[in-house]
Amino acid sequence: MKRKITIHKLLILGAIIFMITSPVEARIKLVALPDRGKTIIRLDNPQATLIEDERILTLQQGTNKVDFSWKGVSIDMDSIRLTVLTQRDLVTLLNVSYPPNEAALVWEIHSMKPIEVTVRISYLLSFIDRLITYKGISDQEEQEMSLKSFLVLRNFSGEDFENATVLLDEGQSFEQRINHEETKQVLFLKKDKVPIEKRWTFDAAKQPWDPEKLDTNVGIPVSYRIENVATSGLGAFALSNGKVRVFQEDGHGSTIFLGEDATGMVPVGENMDVYIGDSRDIVVTQRKMRDQHINVRRDKKNRVVLYDTDEVINATIENFKDKPAMLTMIQHIPGQWDMEECNMSYKRKDAFRLEFEITLPAHGKEDLMMHYHRRNLR
Amino acid sequence: MRCKRILFVTMMVFLTQGIAQAKVDLVILPKRDAAQLTIYNSADLTLVRDIRALTLKKGLNNMQFSWANTLIDPTSLEMQPKMDADKIDILDLTFPPRVRGLGLWHVQSQTSGNVPVEITYLTSGLSWRAFYMGTLSTDEKTMGLQGYVRVTNKSGEDYENAQVRLIVGKINIIDQIADLARRQYPYDRPGAVARVPAPAMAEKKSEMMAAKRQLVAAEGAMMARPKEIRKEGLSEYFLYTIEGKETIPHGWSKRLPSFEVKTIPVVNLYKYEEERYGDQVMRFLSFKNDKDHNLGNTPIPGGVIKVYRNVGESEQLSYEGQSNFKYIPVNEDVELNLGSVSNVLVKPTLKNFATGRFLFNGGGTITGWDEIRDFEIEVKNTRGITVKVDIRRNFGTSSWELEKTGDFGDYEKVDLDTVKFILSLNAHETKKFHYIITTHHGTRAD
Numbered sequence: 001m002k003r004k005i006t007i008h009k010l011l012i013l014g015a016i017i018f019m020i021t022s023p024v025e026a027r028i029k030l031v032a033l034p035d036r037g038k039t040i041i042r043l044d045n046p047q048a049t050l051i052e053d054e055r056i057l058t059l060q061q062g063t064n065k066v067d068f069s070w071k072g073v074s075i076d077m078d079s080i081r082l083t084v085l086t087q088r089d090l091v092t093l094l095n096v097s098y099p100p101n102e103a104a105l106v107w108e109i110h111s112m113k114p115i116e117v118t119v120r121i122s123y124l125l126s127f128i129d130r131l132i133t134y135k136g137i138s139d140q141e142e143q144e145m146s147l148k149s150f151l152v153l154r155n156f157s158g159e160d161f162e163n164a165t166v167l168l169d170e171g172q173s174f175e176q177r178i179n180h181e182e183t184k185q186v187l188f189l190k191k192d193k194v195p196i197e198k199r200w201t202f203d204a205a206k207q208p209w210d211p212e213k214l215d216t217n218v219g220i221p222v223s224y225r226i227e228n229v230a231t232s233g234l235g236a237f238a239l240s241n242g243k244v245r246v247f248q249e250d251g252h253g254s255t256i257f258l259g260e261d262a263t264g265m266v267p268v269g270e271n272m273d274v275y276i277g278d279s280r281d282i283v284v285t286q287r288k289m290r291d292q293h294i295n296v297r298r299d300k301k302n303r304v305v306l307y308d309t310d311e312v313i314n315a316t317i318e319n320f321k322d323k324p325a326m327l328t329m330i331q332h333i334p335g336q337w338d339m340e341e342c343n344m345s346y347k348r349k350d351a352f353r354l355e356f357e358i359t360l361p362a363h364g365k366e367d368l369m370m371h372y373h374r375r376n377l378r
Numbered sequence: 379m380r381c382k383r384i385l386f387v388t389m390m391v392f393l394t395q396g397i398a399q400a401k402v403d404l405v406i407l408p409k410r411d412a413a414q415l416t417i418y419n420s421a422d423l424t425l426v427r428d429i430r431a432l433t434l435k436k437g438l439n440n441m442q443f444s445w446a447n448t449l450i451d452p453t454s455l456e457m458q459p460k461m462d463a464d465k466i467d468i469l470d471l472t473f474p475p476r477v478r479g480l481g482l483w484h485v486q487s488q489t490s491g492n493v494p495v496e497i498t499y500l501t502s503g504l505s506w507r508a509f510y511m512g513t514l515s516t517d518e519k520t521m522g523l524q525g526y527v528r529v530t531n532k533s534g535e536d537y538e539n540a541q542v543r544l545i546v547g548k549i550n551i552i553d554q555i556a557d558l559a560r561r562q563y564p565y566d567r568p569g570a571v572a573r574v575p576a577p578a579m580a581e582k583k584s585e586m587m588a589a590k591r592q593l594v595a596a597e598g599a600m601m602a603r604p605k606e607i608r609k610e611g612l613s614e615y616f617l618y619t620i621e622g623k624e625t626i627p628h629g630w631s632k633r634l635p636s637f638e639v640k641t642i643p644v645v646n647l648y649k650y651e652e653e654r655y656g657d658q659v660m661r662f663l664s665f666k667n668d669k670d671h672n673l674g675n676t677p678i679p680g681g682v683i684k685v686y687r688n689v690g691e692s693e694q695l696s697y698e699g700q701s702n703f704k705y706i707p708v709n710e711d712v713e714l715n716l717g718s719v720s721n722v723l724v725k726p727t728l729k730n731f732a733t734g735r736f737l738f739n740g741g742g743t744i745t746g747w748d749e750i751r752d753f754e755i756e757v758k759n760t761r762g763i764t765v766k767v768d769i770r771r772n773f774g775t776s777s778w779e780l781e782k783t784g785d786f787g788d789y790e791k792v793d794l795d796t797v798k799f800i801l802s803l804n805a806h807e808t809k810k811f812h813y814i815i816t817t818h819h820g821t822r823a824d
Contacts, residue, residue: 129568133453142613152453156567181475183565187468210793213654217680217704219548222614243552245454247425248613256416257425257500258613259549277420277549279614281677281707287793291776293824302739307824320677320707322611363709 037118039164041176043130043153046240048076051128053121054085059111063094069104073158074126082107085118128157130168132242133185136274138196138224138258140249145196145226149189149239155182172237191233197225199273202284202317203330209286219278220327223261226272239266244274282325282360286315294373308373315368319360329356333372341371408432411494413540416617417504417529419679420548423555424504424533426450428497434466434487441483448479448534449502451555452564457483460494473564481564502556503533504626506544508636508681512663512714514698516688518763520641521663525678527607527618530631539623546679546705547615607636609676616677642671646763647713650724651770658718661699664766667706678706685716722765722803723758729812737821746821756810759803769799773815777823781814789813 037054057066068080077098084091094108111117131152136145153166153176160179167173168188178184200220211218224246229235241264247255259276266272290312297306319325331346331354344366346354358366414427432441443455452473459466465488472482487493506529513522527544531537558564605621618636626632647662649655663685668674682702686695699716706712730752737746759765776794789797801809 127568131565135456138613140612152565154563154565154568156563176470179475181563183473183563185471185473187470215702215704217548221550243453250612250617251610254414254416254427255425255498256543256545256612256615256617257418257423257549258615260551260553262552275550277547277614280548280705281614283707283710288776289791289794291794296821296824301741302745304821304824318710320709322708 039161040167041128041153041161041164042167044168046129048124049126049128049130049157050079051123051125054118055121056116056118057109058116059091059109059114061111061113064109064111066107066109067104068107068121069102071103075103076124076126077103077105079122079124080105081122083120083122084109085120087115087117090115091117125157125159128153128155128159130154130166132240134239134242134244134263136194136196136224136226136244136246137255138246138248140251142196142198142224142248144193145224145246146192147190147194147226147234148187149242151186151188153178153184153186155180194226194232194234199223199225199328200279200282200325201328201330204286205330205332207284211283211285217278217280218283219280220282220284221275222277222279223273223275226274228266228268228270228272235268238268239263239272241265244272246274246276279321279325281320282327283318283320284315284327284329285318286313288312289314290371305378307377308375309377311370311372311374313368313370316365317358317360317368318365319363322362324362324364325360327356327358327360329358329368330354331356331370333374335377336375337372338375339370339372341369343367343369410538413537414543415504415537415540416543416545417506418545418547418549419506419508420545421551421555422502422505423549423551424501426499426501426537428499429460429494430497431492431494434485434490434493436487436490439485439487441485442480443483443497444480445535446479449556449559450479450535451500451502451558452479452481452561453558454500454555455481455497456499457485457495457497460496462489462493465489466493478562500555501533501535502554502559503531505530505532508546508679510681510683512683512685513695514644514663514685514687516690518646518687519643521644521665521685523637523639523642523683525636525638526633527636528631528633529624529626531626531628534628536625536627538625540625541622542620542624542626544618544620545615546618546677547613549615605634607634611676616679639672642673646761646765648719648722648724648765648767649770650767651772652726653772654770655718659720659722659724659767661716661719661722663701663714663716664712666709666711668709674708677708678712680705683714685714721760722767723756723760724767724769725756725758726771727754727756728752729754735822744820746823747819748816748822749819750814750816752812752814754810754812755799756808757801757803758808759806762805764802764804767801767803769801770796771799771813771815772796773817775817775819775823777818779816781816783812 037056040052042050042052082093084093090112092110094110097106097108099106131154133150133152135148135150138145151168155161155178158180162177164176164178165173166176172188174186174188176184176186200222202220208214208218226232228239241262243260244263245260246258248258250256261274261276263272263274288311290310292310293307294310295308296304299305315329317327332352333354334352344356344358346356349355356368360366408430410428410430412429416425418424455471457468467486469484469486472484474480474482506527509526509528511524515521529542607621608619610617620634624632642665645664647664649660649662665671667678680703682700684700685698687698689696701714701716703712703714728751732750733747734750735748736744739745755769757767757769770792773795780789780797782789789799792798799811803809
């Protein structure tokens with residue numbers, strides 16, 4: 001005969017304790033259901049949520065069977081662990097067995113004498129997780145930001161949790177009650193005056209070269225950079241991946257929405273780059289002015305086997321804003337190459353990528369000229 | 379009277395004599411004291427700022443906010459006290475099980491009484507667009523320009539006496555607000571994407587009539603002069619704030635003048651480029667968004683312009699055409715494309731073709747050569763006004779030389795295989811010029 005006692009709606013913990021005086025023929029379940037003690041919802045692993053329940057078991061001397069079964073929730077059966085927290089020297093976990101065709105398992109625990117012990121049951125529970133979202137409000141000068149981060153707890157596990165301790169990364173924790181199909185949003189980080197760096201980026205491999213030929217505006221992507229370091233008021237822990245919404249003070253006691261982006265995990269010391277939108281007041285027009293074969297080498301049959309190129313690229317960068325801007329311009333030259341002449345300094349970021357930092361005065365204009373040879377093309 | 383779709387319910391839960399006994403002792407529906415709409419045109423998105431006065435008790439307060447049949451993104455909801463912020467702690471925002479369009483704030487307050495709070499959220503369904511009317515003078519040397527904005531509310535919510543602000547600029551968004559609004563669960567559910575159909579936006583006739591009365595009443599209260607629009611730059615965007623308050627019921631649009639400039643000097647520019655426009659001449663109106671053209675205070679949002687021309691003394695108009703134009707920054711050149719015309723003609727004629735300077739390899743195969751083309755370009759202005767013509771010629775190779783003769787100024791190299799010729803023609807004038815283009819092919823190009 002089986003008897004199940006349900007906690008709330010779905011999760012069932014039956015502690016069946018009895019003396020084994022003869023070989024077990026059938027599982028006889030207990031009458032008294034141990035109260036659920038402290039519950040921890042551990043969310044530090046974004047892939048899976050670990051639940052840890054503490055219960056007090058009343059054990060008889062000898063071998064006891066503790067039955068753990070569930071219904072309407074999805075528990076990874078192989079993840080279930082039982083840890084005895086008190087009087088460990090008197091208690092031995094003998095084995096675990098799985099009854100047929102049931103979402104259940106049975107622990108066999110030997111006790112040296114009749115006692116109450118506190119145990120912790122740990123298991124991975126599906127359909128409960130957390131999201132992280134960020135909301136930043138930049139000041140009018142776009143120098144610093146008030147940054148908030150919210151934890152969004154989503155419980156669709158089938159289980160109601162009363163007063164659970166929710167644990168996040170790096171030991172952050174708070175008490176929370178969350179029922180099945182409930183979503184809760186809790187503020188867990190708030191930092192004012194976080195320095196931000198505004199960046200405009202033109203990547204010649206991504207942006208159109210000649211905006212005049214297009215019917216729509218070509219925007220220059222604009223992003224805010226936040227450093228996850230102590231000097232920014234951050235740096236205590238990695239910033240989780242999540243959606244970032246950025247607002248700006250408008251000088252009239254209100255804000256405007258600047259844009260949103262999805263950030264990846266930002267470890268301590270690394271940067272969070274948030275692409276907020278496009279600037280249409282910085283216009284880059286890039287054109288190739290020369291592309292010729294030079295230094296052509298031939299085989300005995302006069303076929304071209306190797307050649308170099310002579311290439312010239314001009315780019316005009318116009319700032320129609322009434323504030324100066326620093327544009328990061330990325331140019332790409334594939335293969336082996338030599339720069340013959342360039343009117344601006346650049347950093348060679350890798351074999352094929354050049355990065356220019358171009359300071360644009362308000363309502364100013366700069367012209368870039370690159371003259372280079374690509375070598376030994378076949 | 380149409381029912382409000384957004385409801386705010388305050389339930390005061392307090393503790394008595396230390397006993398944690400929750401008790402709902404009051405339910406009120408605080409009115410919306412003020413609203414501000416910041417409407418974007420690059421995305422279906424509006425930032426709503428809603429000011430309400432809540433009556434708080436000391437202790438724990440539960441505040442319920444519901445938004446059935448609207449297009450509010452619940453993930454964007456935020457409430458902030460505008461007074462006693464250090465005494466009021468917003469503990470969490472809970473989206474309860476099995477209820478759609480409802481959020482519950484748990485607020486711990488050390489103070490009691492009326493507290494103004496600001497609720498912000500993003501909604502879909504409100505939009506605006508810019509459009510323009512241009513009127514050319516009879517001699518087509520100047521143009522009057524009137525700019526308008528049209529704001530449309532299909533959000534499912536009536537916004538009465540709201541401050542309306544419009545954002546010009548392209549923001550980045552990663553989720554459509556309408557999609558977020560239609561989710562069954564605000565943040566979806568782990569490992570599942572569940573959607574339900576959009577809320578029905580069908581109008582009831584009585585509601586429409588009520589809305590119409592509201593609109594008429596609001597318009598009656600408007601000032602006797604057109605409202606001004608304050609324009610200011612913020613970050614990469616421009617913010618247009620419409621003077622005063624607007625009431626825009628769900629389903630209605632409102633057209634507002636944004637600016638008017640009486641006289642903008644314009645150039646009648648005609649362009650010819652076979653690779654872009656085929657064999658047609660395109661007409662453009664050219665000017666600059668700067669002080670010299672009585673503009674230049676702010677960028678001009680992209681939109682559609684319809685261009686008319688004054689004809690005769692009785693102020694009759696002729697319709698010249700319309701153009702979609704892009705956002706125009708301050709000090710940027712503007713070219714309004716009014717479409718193809720037949721009263722300015724560009725006729726390129728290949729007068730002669732030759733090849734030469736052949737190169738051969740050891741086997742006698744041709745490896746390189748030149749091609750020489752002699753073009754005559756005839757440009758005819760049949761109009762009674764002076765026009766400027768921009769003719770672009772593409773050569774399809776970067777290895778070329780050009781000789782020019784004829785009735786035009788110098789040419790300009792646009793890029794490695796394109797040049798442009800600029801001509802100015804008086805009324806009823808015809809010009810001709812020649813150019814000889816030599817292109818190098820095969821090993822001649824090396």
